[in-house]
Amino acid sequence: MRIGVIGTGQFAGSLVGLWKLHPDVTRITVTDLVAERAAEHLQRYGLDAVHDSAEELLASDCDAVVVMTQRWTHGELVLRALEAGKHVYSAVPMSISADEIEAIIAMVDRTGLVYMMGETSYYNPAVVYARDSIAAGDFGRVFYSEGDYVHDMDNGFYAAYQFSGGADWKATASYPPMLYPTHAVGGVLGALPTYATSVSCIGVVDDRGDGVFDRAVSMFDNDFSNMSAHFKLADGGVMRTNEFRRVGHPVGVHESRFRFYGTDAVMEQSSTGATLSDREGIRDISELFYTSHAEADGSAPQLTGIDPALVHSFSSGSAKVHDRSRLPEQYEGAPNGHEGAHHFLADDFVRAVTRRTQPPINAWVAARFTLPGIIAQASALSDGERLPIPDFGDGPTVDLAAFR
């Protein structure tokens, strides 16, 4: 397959490098509004060509388009790519508008094109473990779950938004936390086969006073930096997610973490590990989720008295719960990321396109990972009013065996 990538900023390279290694990818072209960034990617990853614009890339004969632009821009570009007859891989979130999500689903349904959202939490080791255990019935009925995405602004986000937003970076750095809900929601619903039906959310108004999260400056009119949402699920259960951007927590230590409470067993993950408990006792299962630590790429945070094996997010390895047997041999030893997720996401998209099947995180699943946050944001703006969450159904049955 031939891939065209729109947006070659800070994150695109981690997946582009993997598609370059994939035996079923024959060509990769790129474009960026900042031409030097596309040229730099061409050089660094040995790609095939640079396009002058997204229009030119969409008019080319690529089979699939990868959207790696800023988080509030995906919906419109995805719709244009689908209209051009291309399969699509989109960075998270799917969109920040319920109307665009509905339009993407309608277009994928009508055309049969592949749509995939690259939610890393779906392959987070704790989520892989919980998905398998819950499906096997080991937890009994899971009636309550929690997902957190804990990423402090002072841990890299100021520099990232300055790179991304240029002179007006403060206007974009105020991006509402609940419009980036998928690392928390996607981890819970990536393990639990249900979806959210209503939400009540509370936003914490920022008080740093540095012009970020200031409604007068924010292009999103947003002053919430931390948010907590309480969802009702279609199976009668409860999900709570947290999106924290002002929080005293180091980078790289389980920024996404999950807890599942079942009638027969409970899994609780924290910054430093995880336990599995039942009526007989409690077991430390942290080592199942270890991946090789951040020192591998020089981004290890300062940790005192903590086993460096606990540092995960930028790891180059996989965890014990990851079954790598389906991955191309070219991925052995290749750079990885987000606790071992990148290899699986890159391969999922190639498998979906080459086998003409919808991937695990298809448009319908992506909507269930994304829309709850959009409605949670609306709830927070109404002081926590409980609001219904639209749902677009299960979508086509995914042959999960094709992704094992």
Ligand SMILES: NC(=O)c1ccc[n+]([C@@H]2O[C@H](COP(=O)([O-])OP(=O)(O)OC[C@H]3O[C@@H](n4cnc5c(N)ncnc54)[C@H](O)[C@@H]3O)[C@@H](O)[C@H]2O)c1
């Ligand atoms: N864990 C994860 O899943 C994860 C981690 C990091 C980033 N992301 C997502 O990846 C996306 C990219 O993040 P990033 O940090 O690389 O952002 P970035 O701002 O560094 O890069 C985006 C690039 O897209 C370019 N761009 C924007 N609109 C364009 C257009 N119309 N045509 C061509 N180029 C265009 C910009 O010039 C910029 O270089 C974001 O949506 C982010 O949310 C996901």
